[in-house]
Amino acid sequence: MARIDLVDLAHSYSGNAAPAESFALKPVTMTWRQGGAYALLGPSGCGKTTLLNLISGIVTPSRGKILFDGVDITPLSTQRRNIAQVFQFPVIYDTMTVGQNLAFPLKNRGVPKAEIDARVAEIADLLDLTPYLSRKATRLTADAKQKISLGRGLVRSDVAAVLFDEPLTVIDPELKWQLRSKLKALHRALDLTMIYVTHDQTEALTFADTVVVMHDGRVVQSGTPAELFDRPAHTFVGYFIGSPGMNIVPAEVRGREARIDGHTIMLNRNYDGLPKAAKIEIGVRPEFVNVAPPGSGLLAANIERIDDLGRIRFARVRVGDVKFAARVPAGFSVPDNQAGLVFDPSHVHVYADSLLVEGT
Amino acid sequence: MDKTVNQKAWFLVLPVFLVVAFSAILPLMTVVNYSMQDTFGNNQFFWNGVGWFKELLDPSTDLGGRFFASLWRNLFFSAVILAIEVPLGIVVALSMPRQGWSVAACLVILALPLLIPWNVVGTIWQIFGRPDIGLLGYVLNNLGINYNYVSNEFDAWATVIVMDVWHWTSLVALLCYAGLKSIPDAYYQAAQIDGASRWAVFTAIQLPKMHRVLLIAVLLRFMDSFMIYTEPFVVTGGGPGNSTTFISIELVKIALGQFDLGKAAALSLVYNLIIIIVCWVFYTVMTNAGAERRPNQGVA
Amino acid sequence: MSVTLDHVTRLIDGVPAIRDVSLTLERGTLSVLLGPTLSGKTSIMRLLAGLDKPTSGRVLVDAKDVTGVDVRKRSVAMVYQQFINYPSLTVYENIASPLRVQRKPRLEIEKRVQEAARLLKLEPYLDRTPLQLSGGQQQRTAIARALVKGADLVLLDEPLANLDYKLREELRTELPRIFEASGAIFVYATTEPTEALLLGGRTVCMWEGEVLQAGDTSKVYRHPDTLRVAQVFSDPPLNIVGIEKKNGSVQYAGGVQAPASGLYAGLGDGAYRVGFRAHQLELASGAAGRHAFHATVTVTEITGSESFVHLSRDASNWVAVLHGVHEFPPGHVLDAALDPNNLFVFDAAGRLVASPGAM
Structure with a gap:
C-alpha cells in the first residue's frame, strides 16, 4: 500500500541522449493515491508497458524519479521494490501445487507458516481456488492457471502496488466478465493500489477508478471513465474510447456555429478566438447523433449500413466524404437510406490541433 | 495426428530403406551369423550354436571374465562422466549470458571441442599429459605430483575422464542452454517479484523447464560414453594392464587381434543389447517422472 | 461449390474432439464458428481443410466424397491467430507467393496482388517486409495472401485474437465487405459473440x-434453440432464473410470485428456466406489467x-446494462424488473419454449 509519485519520468531504450521525440515514454509527472485502481490504456507501442516496467523496476528510467510514499525507489531492484505483478500469460511453478504456488511469495520472505496458511486460504477462497489447493498447478486449464497468477499477485498484504499486464488475454469472454468483477471486488476487499495495463477499453474502464490514456509515449488524458467518455481532452481519446469511437470531423468553427459540408450545427459555447493556423475539428459521440428522416435544418446523410450488436445498433452514414457512426433504435429504417442527422449540442466538442478547446 | 494417406510417399522412403538395409540390417545379420559359428581361418566355418554366448556370460571363462571386467569398467566410466558432465553442463549453461554479442562468442568457444575428431582429441591429450614433453604432465610432475598415465592406473583413469569431460561437457551445456532460452522472461520477472532466491529460481523454474533437454543429454552422453573407443585407445591403449580396456577395445582385440570372429560377434550383439536396454530404462524413468507434470487437458 | 461434413466424428486419443457433426457450407457464404476455447472450432477447420481425417463420417465437396484426400489437392486457404508471413519477403511477394506456386503469368499476379492490396489497404506497405509492419498490417497481409490464392474455401481461425482492441474493431467492420467481394466459402472461428x-x-x-445450432446469425441470436446456445451467444453472460408455473401464476426461485402474463401465458404448468440478456433486465424502469425483484x-x-451493474439475487448473479453513467455503491439494494414479453423460456431439458417475437 503506497502512494506512487512519478516525477518527470521518461525513458528511451537508446539512452538519455536520444532525441526527445524518440522516447518510448515522454516525461510524465503524476500522483497515484494509495488504494486506488488505475488503468494504463493505449494501443501497442504507446508506452504503457514501458511505464509499467519502470514502476516494477524491470527497466531503469533514463530520467526522472519514482517515489513510493515519498521515498525515492528509482535505484532499487525489482525484488526490493515490494511490488507484485501479474503477467499476460499464466506464470506457474510447474513442480508445485496450487497452494504452494500461492504461498511462494510469502515463503520466500520468511513469513511464519500459520500466517501463510491463513493468507493462502483467504486468497484461494476469494478466487474460488480452494478445491484445487492440493492439486498440481500444471494440470489445470489456462484460466485456472491465470487465477493462480492473480492469486500470487494478491497474496502479499504489504505490497506497495499490484501491477497487472493485460492479465485477461488468455481468458474466454464469459470468464472475463467473472474475473473482471472478481478483480474489482478483490480491490475493495484488499485495499491494495492496483495498476492495470491493457489495450482493451472495456477492461480499463470497468476496472479502474482512474484511466490513464496513453498515445505515442505520452499521457494524453487521465480521468474517470465518465470524464473520458464525456469530455475527451484529445481526439485520440475520443477515437480510442467508445465502440465505435467518437466521430471526429473537420469543420469550420465560428462563434457558436460549426459548418460541415455547407451545413450549420449549433454549439453550446462560444469558440471565438480559435488559433488561426490550427486544424479545427469537431467531435461528437455516436450516442449523441440522432438519425431522423431527412428534413430541413438537418444534416443530409446517406446510410451505408446498420451494424446490429444485439443490444445496440449503429448506423454507418456518410455526409459527402465524411463518415459518421450513429446509434439508432431497434427496427430503425428510413426510405432510400436517406436520413438527416441531429446533434446534441451539449455533446459536440471542438478540437484545435487534436486538443480540446474550452468554449466560453 | 493421423495425416491423410498418400501411397506415393513410400517410393520416396525407398532409397533410405535400401541404404539402411545395406548399411545396417545386412551387416547385423552377418554378425548374428558369425556369432553362431567358429572359424580357424581359410574361410572355413563350424557351427557352434549358442556356445559363444554361454561362454561370454560365464565369468569363470577367459572370454566371460574379460567381458564382465570391461563391462564394469564401462558402466563405472559412464556413471562418472554423467555425474560430472550433467551438473557441470547445467552450471555452464546457467552462467552463460542470455543476450548480447557475448552469447555468440560463448557458443563458438563451447562448440570448439565438439568439432575436433575423436582421434585428434586422443592425440592432443596423449601429448598434453606426457611427463617429458606434455605441458600438463610436465607441470604436474614439477609441482611434485607424480603423474604418469602410462604406468599409474589412477592417472590413466583420471586422464580419460578429464579428456571426456573436456570434449563433451559442451554438448550438455549447449542443450541446457537451448532449454533455458525457451523459458519466457516473464517467469524470471515473476520469480524476482515473488522474492525467489537464486536456488528457488533454479529448482522451481529452470530445472523443470530443462527436463526434456536433460533427458536427451543423458541419453546421448550415456550412449557415447558406453561406446567409447578411440580416445582411450589412442591415449592409454587400454592400459596400464587392462585398467582402461573398455568393451569396445576388448572387442577389437578379440576380433582383429585374435581373429576370433565368433566370440567378437557374440560380444558385440550383447554389447548392443545392453545399450538398448539401458537407454530404454533411462527413457522410461525420465519420461515417467515428467509425465506426472504434463498438463492434462481434455476437451472441456 | 459446397462443402459438407456428414455425421463426422473425430476422436483424439479416444476422446471425442468432434461428435457427430453435420454441416453444409455454400459458395459465397460466411459461417462463424462460435464457441468457447476447446469447443471444437479448430478441429472442424482442420477437418474441412483436410489436415485431419474424421474417425467416422464423410467430408463431401459438391456431393463428391473427399474424405482422406490430401490437403494439397483441396482448394483451401487458412489464416491463423498468429500472424504467419514469410519474414524475408516483402508484403508484395508475400501476397504473390500462392500465385507464384500456381505459376500464374506475371501480369496476372501483378493485377491480383494490387487488387488484394487495395481491398486490405496495404498499398503503401507493399515494399516493406512483415517485421516492419504493425500487428494489424501483418494480419492483413496474411488475409490478403489467403484471398489472392483464389481458394474455394477460406478458413480463419480467430484471426483477430492477437490484435489490439481498436484494430480488431476496425478489421471486424471491414471483413464482411471483403468477404462479400470474394465469393469463396468463408469459415471464421471466434469466441466472441459480438x-x-x-x-x-x-x-x-x-x-x-x-x-x-446453425443458422442465420440474427436468428440464432434471437431464437436460441437451447439454454446452452443462449449462454454461448450472450455477452455479458446470460442471466438465468428458475420458475414454476401453476394455476395461472409463476413462482420465481427465491420467492417472487407474479401473474403468468406475456410469454408465460402460453406455457403448461411445470418447472422452467428463464434466460434473459443484460439489456433485457430493467432497473427501476417503473413500466407497468413488469415482474420485480x-x-x-x-x-x-x-x-x-x-454501465454494467452486477447484481446478486437469491443464489444467482445477474448483470444488467444501462445507457450512460450510473454508479451504484456495492451493497445497494434495488428493484430489477423483467418484462414478461421480453425473455427466453426453456423447459426442464433446456429447449426453448418461448421467446420474444418481434425483437
Missing part, C-alpha cells in the same frame, strides 16, 4: 465438440456509454 454479430452471415454455435449490487462497471 464478433459473430458484427460479421453477420451464418453462425454455427459449438459446445464440447458438438454443433448446438430485489437485488443487491455487487459491482458496477462503467464504460462511459454504458
Whole structure:
C-alpha cells in the first residue's frame, strides 16, 4: 500500500541522449493515491508497458524519479521494490501445487507458516481456488492457471502496488466478465493500489477508478471513465474510447456555429478566438447523433449500413466524404437510406490541433 | 495426428530403406551369423550354436571374465562422466549470458571441442599429459605430483575422464542452454517479484523447464560414453594392464587381434543389447517422472 | 461449390474432439464458428481443410466424397491467430507467393496482388517486409495472401485474437465487405459473440465438440434453440432464473410470485428456466406489467456509454446494462424488473419454449 509519485519520468531504450521525440515514454509527472485502481490504456507501442516496467523496476528510467510514499525507489531492484505483478500469460511453478504456488511469495520472505496458511486460504477462497489447493498447478486449464497468477499477485498484504499486464488475454469472454468483477471486488476487499495495463477499453474502464490514456509515449488524458467518455481532452481519446469511437470531423468553427459540408450545427459555447493556423475539428459521440428522416435544418446523410450488436445498433452514414457512426433504435429504417442527422449540442466538442478547446 | 494417406510417399522412403538395409540390417545379420559359428581361418566355418554366448556370460571363462571386467569398467566410466558432465553442463549453461554479442562468442568457444575428431582429441591429450614433453604432465610432475598415465592406473583413469569431460561437457551445456532460452522472461520477472532466491529460481523454474533437454543429454552422453573407443585407445591403449580396456577395445582385440570372429560377434550383439536396454530404462524413468507434470487437458 | 461434413466424428486419443457433426457450407457464404476455447472450432477447420481425417463420417465437396484426400489437392486457404508471413519477403511477394506456386503469368499476379492490396489497404506497405509492419498490417497481409490464392474455401481461425482492441474493431467492420467481394466459402472461428454479430452471415454455435445450432446469425441470436446456445451467444453472460408455473401464476426461485402474463401465458404448468440478456433486465424502469425483484449490487462497471451493474439475487448473479453513467455503491439494494414479453423460456431439458417475437 503506497502512494506512487512519478516525477518527470521518461525513458528511451537508446539512452538519455536520444532525441526527445524518440522516447518510448515522454516525461510524465503524476500522483497515484494509495488504494486506488488505475488503468494504463493505449494501443501497442504507446508506452504503457514501458511505464509499467519502470514502476516494477524491470527497466531503469533514463530520467526522472519514482517515489513510493515519498521515498525515492528509482535505484532499487525489482525484488526490493515490494511490488507484485501479474503477467499476460499464466506464470506457474510447474513442480508445485496450487497452494504452494500461492504461498511462494510469502515463503520466500520468511513469513511464519500459520500466517501463510491463513493468507493462502483467504486468497484461494476469494478466487474460488480452494478445491484445487492440493492439486498440481500444471494440470489445470489456462484460466485456472491465470487465477493462480492473480492469486500470487494478491497474496502479499504489504505490497506497495499490484501491477497487472493485460492479465485477461488468455481468458474466454464469459470468464472475463467473472474475473473482471472478481478483480474489482478483490480491490475493495484488499485495499491494495492496483495498476492495470491493457489495450482493451472495456477492461480499463470497468476496472479502474482512474484511466490513464496513453498515445505515442505520452499521457494524453487521465480521468474517470465518465470524464473520458464525456469530455475527451484529445481526439485520440475520443477515437480510442467508445465502440465505435467518437466521430471526429473537420469543420469550420465560428462563434457558436460549426459548418460541415455547407451545413450549420449549433454549439453550446462560444469558440471565438480559435488559433488561426490550427486544424479545427469537431467531435461528437455516436450516442449523441440522432438519425431522423431527412428534413430541413438537418444534416443530409446517406446510410451505408446498420451494424446490429444485439443490444445496440449503429448506423454507418456518410455526409459527402465524411463518415459518421450513429446509434439508432431497434427496427430503425428510413426510405432510400436517406436520413438527416441531429446533434446534441451539449455533446459536440471542438478540437484545435487534436486538443480540446474550452468554449466560453 | 493421423495425416491423410498418400501411397506415393513410400517410393520416396525407398532409397533410405535400401541404404539402411545395406548399411545396417545386412551387416547385423552377418554378425548374428558369425556369432553362431567358429572359424580357424581359410574361410572355413563350424557351427557352434549358442556356445559363444554361454561362454561370454560365464565369468569363470577367459572370454566371460574379460567381458564382465570391461563391462564394469564401462558402466563405472559412464556413471562418472554423467555425474560430472550433467551438473557441470547445467552450471555452464546457467552462467552463460542470455543476450548480447557475448552469447555468440560463448557458443563458438563451447562448440570448439565438439568439432575436433575423436582421434585428434586422443592425440592432443596423449601429448598434453606426457611427463617429458606434455605441458600438463610436465607441470604436474614439477609441482611434485607424480603423474604418469602410462604406468599409474589412477592417472590413466583420471586422464580419460578429464579428456571426456573436456570434449563433451559442451554438448550438455549447449542443450541446457537451448532449454533455458525457451523459458519466457516473464517467469524470471515473476520469480524476482515473488522474492525467489537464486536456488528457488533454479529448482522451481529452470530445472523443470530443462527436463526434456536433460533427458536427451543423458541419453546421448550415456550412449557415447558406453561406446567409447578411440580416445582411450589412442591415449592409454587400454592400459596400464587392462585398467582402461573398455568393451569396445576388448572387442577389437578379440576380433582383429585374435581373429576370433565368433566370440567378437557374440560380444558385440550383447554389447548392443545392453545399450538398448539401458537407454530404454533411462527413457522410461525420465519420461515417467515428467509425465506426472504434463498438463492434462481434455476437451472441456 | 459446397462443402459438407456428414455425421463426422473425430476422436483424439479416444476422446471425442468432434461428435457427430453435420454441416453444409455454400459458395459465397460466411459461417462463424462460435464457441468457447476447446469447443471444437479448430478441429472442424482442420477437418474441412483436410489436415485431419474424421474417425467416422464423410467430408463431401459438391456431393463428391473427399474424405482422406490430401490437403494439397483441396482448394483451401487458412489464416491463423498468429500472424504467419514469410519474414524475408516483402508484403508484395508475400501476397504473390500462392500465385507464384500456381505459376500464374506475371501480369496476372501483378493485377491480383494490387487488387488484394487495395481491398486490405496495404498499398503503401507493399515494399516493406512483415517485421516492419504493425500487428494489424501483418494480419492483413496474411488475409490478403489467403484471398489472392483464389481458394474455394477460406478458413480463419480467430484471426483477430492477437490484435489490439481498436484494430480488431476496425478489421471486424471491414471483413464482411471483403468477404462479400470474394465469393469463396468463408469459415471464421471466434469466441466472441459480438464478433459473430458484427460479421453477420451464418453462425454455427459449438459446445464440447458438438454443433448446438446453425443458422442465420440474427436468428440464432434471437431464437436460441437451447439454454446452452443462449449462454454461448450472450455477452455479458446470460442471466438465468428458475420458475414454476401453476394455476395461472409463476413462482420465481427465491420467492417472487407474479401473474403468468406475456410469454408465460402460453406455457403448461411445470418447472422452467428463464434466460434473459443484460439489456433485457430493467432497473427501476417503473413500466407497468413488469415482474420485480430485489437485488443487491455487487459491482458496477462503467464504460462511459454504458454501465454494467452486477447484481446478486437469491443464489444467482445477474448483470444488467444501462445507457450512460450510473454508479451504484456495492451493497445497494434495488428493484430489477423483467418484462414478461421480453425473455427466453426453456423447459426442464433446456429447449426453448418461448421467446420474444418481434425483437
